[in-house]
Amino acid sequence: MFIRTPADLGAVIRDRRRQLKLDQAAFAKRIGVSRQWVIEIERGHPRAELGLVLRALDALNIRIDVDADQTVRRRAHGAVDINAIVDKAKRPGHDQ
Template structure:
């Protein structure tokens, strides 16, 4: 999945969380964020702070890989 917007990132986090069998509360606790914050991230409604986003991805066993677009 290509992530271009916070909505894309939120959908990816939600899909991975659900695939991992985690509730929002459990993932939030593990990542050290509030459930309300995670809810906003999953909904794509807020420009999340990258360190917290990276904590979420880490808890889900995911790596953010950034490539430059040529041309």
């Protein structure tokens, strides 16, 4: 999946929260934020504090894996192709 915008990230967070059967209030309490913060991040608020976003992703077991030295295929608009990163990491002989 490509995450290109804050709205894309919000959708991922919302979908995973729902998969885990957490309501917004319970999720907010788990990560130490207000329910309003959860509402805003799920709606794609573009100015959410990075530390809180990372805490939210961690609470949902959503992992971000970045290899700064890796060449990544990009679409014309510059989005990172996560599938290409995963495919390369799964190839035999890839250092892990």
